[in-house]
Amino acid sequence: MNANRKTVRRDPGYAGLTRTVPTLPTAWYFDPAQFQLELQRIWQRNWLYVCRSSEIATARSYRGYQIGEQRILLVRGDDGTARAFHNTCRHRGAALCRDDAGRFPAAGIVCPYHSWRYNLQGDLVQASSKLAGDDFEPRDYPLYQLPVTEWHGFLFVALTQRPPPFAASFDLPANRLDDWRMADLVVAHTLRKTMQCNWKVFWENYNECLHCPTVHPKLVNLVPLFGRAYLERQDDPSWQDHASDPDPRFGGGLRRDAQSWTLDGQPAGVPFPGLSEADRKAGHIYLTSVPSVFLVAHLDYVRVLRVRPLGPEETEMSIEFLVLPQTLSEGRDLGNAIRFTDTVMSEDAEICELNQRGLHAAPHQAGVLMPEEYAVASFQNWVRTQLADG
Ligand code: FES
Ligand SMILES: [Fe+2]
Known part of the structure; x- marks a missing residue:
């Protein structure tokens, strides 16, 4: 005892x-x-903290983040909204940017492989083929988007479409x-x-x-x-x-x-x-x-x-x-x-x-x-x- x-x-x-x-x-x-x-x-x-908002302060600036094999891209839109996408082109899946941080050109997000072009909302604006197949609809191929919360200058992303309520993630x-x-x-x-x-x-x-x-x-x-x-x-x-x-x-x-x-x-x-x-x-x-x-x-x-x-x-x-x-x-x-x-x-x-x-x-x-x-x-x-x- x-x-x-x-x-x-x-x-x-x-x-x-x-x-x-x-x-x-x-x-x-x-x-x-x-x-x-x-x-x-x-x-x-769960909600994951990526970086301070100031890291993508200006429109078109982006920042990468990786968890396991999942590579995420956080980008500031022209409307000031931060959005997150899988860093993956909808064509044949190339990564959309090579660097961990940078700024996209005015043209938007252009895939380095065959130049598919997306706007900062993730919509496919232009595929590169001269003539697409008859059934090809660009709107069917937006980037894979993920939820983002911007909170007191902190950017959080969730790698699921159904994350728990953000505030409940704190103790x-x-x-x-x-x-x-x-x-x-x-x-x-x-x-x-x-x-x-x-x-x-x-x-x-x-x-x-x-x-x-x-x-x-x-x-x-x-x-x-x-x-x-x-x-x-x-x-x-x-x-x-x-x-x-x-x-x-x-x-x-x-x-x-x-x-x-x-x-x-x-x-x-x-x-x-x-x-x-x-x-x-x-x-x-x-x-x-x-x-x-x-x-x-x-x-x-x-x-x-x-x-x-x-x-x-x-x-x-x-x-x-x-x-x-x-x-x-x-x-x-x-x-x-x-x-x-x-x-x-x-x-x-x-x-x-x-x-x-x-x-x-x-x-x-x-x-x-x-x-x-x-x-x-x-x-x-x-x-x-x-x-x-x-
Ligand atoms: S993989 Fe992106 S344009 Fe082909
Ligand atoms: Fe300690």
């Missing part, structure tokens, strides 16, 4: 698991057939970060990393702080609750002992002398003007849309982390730093924010790769989740539910 179990009570409202839960089967983290199934049932069915109300006025923010910097791990390993690591004390020395110095291996106040079984204690060791948020996620705790960018006192004190507010993105809003910048699977054991993350335009025009040095994030994300990437490496042990069919890993359990249940929906 575990002595802890006898002596530690669980206060009402305790967030942790009260029984152990098995993890997903280990083979799901490297089996190629499982990876294909997850691409089909998860990545091709909190989608307007939670409205005070940050994200449509007006500009990208100050982007970090990219390729991790040798399955995409689920990344999200599982994201969903717990049990690893924080061992993996993130700088982060736990900034966020004392993380140093106790908790994400939220109610992750502590005896949380009611300190239910209204404002000490950040219990309530969360940044250590007392810090205001933002930077090396010295001081804001690097110009602070956002419209934040409530609670938002300023929180230090970080997360808004998550699995499987492709989470946002973290700080006092002076918003961090956007996009996840993209490259293979069963390879995952890309790109991190954009969004700031007020004044932060750039005033020449603020964001180095302390960028280096802090780079440190924490590199620590996470390294530990995710270590996790992946160990998963191959033949006898390790599944692991076990501990109380602090309740959000990992929720994520894994979400994965199971998505996969079960054939």
Whole structure:
């Protein structure tokens, strides 16, 4: 009998698991057939964050995006609307553009193979044959279009005609970060990393702080609750002992002398003007849309982390730093924010790769989740539910 179990009570409202839960089967983290199934049932069915609207700011500018073998083209129309198409010509299926980003000519989208020409709505305007077959109707051959949502300057695409409601794809109300006025923010910097791990390993690591004390020395110095291996106040079984204690060791948020996620705790960018006192004190507010993105809003910048699977054991993350335009025009040095994030994300990437490496042990069919890993359990249940929906 575990002595802890006898002596530690669980206060009402305790967030942790009260029984152990098995993890997903280990083979799901490297089996190629499982990876294909997850691409089909998860990545091709949910809203996916592609890029900021500013990447296709002008009419005819485009940007590519790839998930598995699905290559997508996002293009800004003359009417200002962003549209997404499979990057595939309706003639014999050539890719419509070679580059990942660029601008189509005034003529529209012209296939590089036999010059079929489409307008920016995806309608076939002209086939190249001098005389088409008698039954050929150009309107029968528009590009394969996909749903797009443009939200606060973020472009999302869905690789299905029937995506779930967009707002429901977030874990909190989608307007939670409205005070940050994200449509007006500009990208100050982007970090990219390729991790040798399955995409689920990344999200599982994201969903717990049990690893924080061992993996993130700088982060736990900034966020004392993380140093106790908790994400939220109610992750502590005896949380009611300190239910209204404002000490950040219990309530969360940044250590007392810090205001933002930077090396010295001081804001690097110009602070956002419209934040409530609670938002300023929180230090970080997360808004998550699995499987492709989470946002973290700080006092002076918003961090956007996009996840993209490259293979069963390879995952890309790109991190954009969004700031007020004044932060750039005033020449603020964001180095302390960028280096802090780079440190924490590199620590996470390294530990995710270590996790992946160990998963191959033949006898390790599944692991076990501990109380602090309740959000990992929720994520894994979400994965199971998505996969079960054939
Ligand atoms: S494949 Fe595009 S015009 Fe032939
Ligand atoms: Fe971490």
